[in-house]
Amino acid sequence: MLAKHPKGLKVLFLTEMWERFGFYTMLSVLVLYMTHVFGWDEHKMGQIYGLFLGFVYFTPLIGGWIADHILGYRRTIMLGAVTLAVGYSMLAVPNTTALFFYFGLVVIVIGNGLFKANISVLVGNLYPEDSPLKDESYNIFYMGINVGALMAPFAASFMRNTFSFNAAFAIAGAGMVISLITFELGKKYYLLEGAKPSEKPVQEIRLSKKQEKERVVALLTIFAIVIFFWMSFHQSGFALTLFADRSTKQIISPELYQVFNPMFILILTPVIVWFFALLRKRKKEPSTPGKIGIGMFLAGLAFSIMIVASLKGGNLDNGALSPSWLISTYFVMTIAELFLSPMGLSFVSKIAPERMRGTMMGGWFTATAIGNYLSGFIGSFYGTWRHSTFFAVLVLASLFSAFLVLLLLKRLKHATRSKIDKIEDELEAEALV
Template structure:
């Protein structure tokens, strides 16, 4: 189908649903309303996650709770595990009761209250725990439903849908990047409750921006019953690829593909269990075992790098906001005003942070700073990876999963090597920060091999009547993996006292590495069992 026909088809799709046909960068303006809503939600989630473990283990004198690493990591595991489990319930509530849009607004409001409660942690621990519960519940309503609205903006067979999710994914990473950078910095350098509270302010702005621009989406996400009927009708009108369709009627094809789904889902547990050490044991490594005090040229270089990393993303997302404002300000001024206010605040904070660091007598890298490297590498490596898949080497899904697991293992092998000289059972050390930087580089490379492929293959391999269940399985595996990440991370002291810190990290190198090699070994069989899905 030609480009013009695709554009006409998209316009017809939007008009039929009462959605605004105005465009920004050749996409519906509604996509960018969702972009900023998701950006601020990820700002709040990752900003808080960057602080959680560090706050729990920090000394009472610095405002922390001085928990043992084991206890802090166990709480981290329960929190992140439940965050990935509640979207199963939130998706069901939206489907049956509220609709997607109300679920997004309600989830954002609950998360805002959660951050506010956590900001009051100094008034009593009950506020901190209440905040965590509200964050878990709010995320369950928010996370699955905003992604659903993105998909509904486009016809099922639109070539723009993949590009739309890429843009949306950039919003996720921009928010995560800025949240870890600013909330982490303010939490560590100024006060923990300020960091927790700041995350909530931007969640609140994101909610208001979405709430006052809802008319842009027409009927999308409004009535669960109408949405289900429309999707059912569209699926009957748009035929899928005949070569695949004829095969799905065979029970053994369905069985084989379900086996592949199970194998890939279980493999993802090994990946995320290790990858999510970022907010746990890797944060501990950054805080207690990494040389973060810089002087001379090293300090000056870091200040300039940090300034660029702080301000450049703000320039990009401000440009996106300006482009959106030109299109919708006349119709949705309140939405744009709230987003503009949030950007004014974040620009002030960014400039203040850069100014403060350049005028500081000592340069100490915040322990939470290293977590921004994941988002930074995703943004810089996503295009090169897509070019490699497109022009050089594009293996099957199981092989990409395997590469992701192996690259993740290499990242932990780097940390294991970097910590080899730390004495057995040592509580602190001064290891070069280059090892953490390299680890995040390999971990992000692994994520780019596995994460974009995962949801795509769940959708392609699943029988149509089981799609919801299969996505539920995928998120349930992520929940299990996050819980395991906390539980396994809690063993850091026991393993480093009995063996060494290097041994602890090498365990996370070996387990994903073995899983990756097994996937490569069985990939020819798995490829046949996919029966034509590529």
């Protein structure tokens, strides 16, 4: 699967894998740490957790701007990696005060903002303009994210139960150090001056103001649409977990259902990559915006399963339903995620003007941040609405977003046309005049 890709993709895959391992190891024990060490109640923990995650996904917008205008991608990523390692190390300090804990979270937010969007930009920069491998590369890169996410809960649980919470945070810091070392040692494979000729991206052609505006509008449109996906998707940590706890037989511990998503990603990514390659060979591969639209439709399908599950008895919260309902939902939702999330990263890489590529990638994560916030807002109605009604709202939101993509597909596809093709078209038009 990696043979036809630049070696730099392997480096960035491993860099992101270890960074995500560190982040999700920390996140796996964060709420438990606040409960057992500080004794805070759900309301206070919810506020801290929500603000933390919101800023984690908002700050890449700032980090992208810094990379675009001041430091460049590599130096910004390096600074972010060091900052993240420091933040995790601060949480690893035993017998700390609440103020020091807050400061540690702030440091992690800053580090993530510098790191997150910019490494995604580097993936796209490995490929020439309009490379058919770019979508596939982001699927592979996304698999790296989920390898780290899958390992993290097990590492966090082992370290916490064997040693302490602080040991779990220390392992998160160690993962970040490995990520930093991997990124530095592999720099010759992802830097332009160190790449082989076949791995070097072609030079960008300067866009006109009109072309830039068209592309930015297309990106902002996609950002607005995918907010509804993330609002629905992140019910995995809220409504779906409550459904597992209250409506499902306790064959599987409720928190362990979240392992299914990264596990399915590892299983399904090679299948999705193969499927798209087959369609590409037959010249039937959907456009990147088209894949995003399909992802939104599949998200609606996933929550349709939950409507049926609710009507089958889930509304009663009597713990009588089979786990297969939730597992099936996670399976379809994972396919939706693979159609949408890596494709969103690829879409930004393909059409964002070069001078604002980091900022636009940060915009993608800002949309995620808004979706995260809305997931909590809509999730607050889970206990007051019938569960079937709650999931129906998510289905409608997903299908509405899919319809918007379909409605705007021609315009979005036009924005992804080659810069070279567009310039040639304009020159031909001028010649005719």
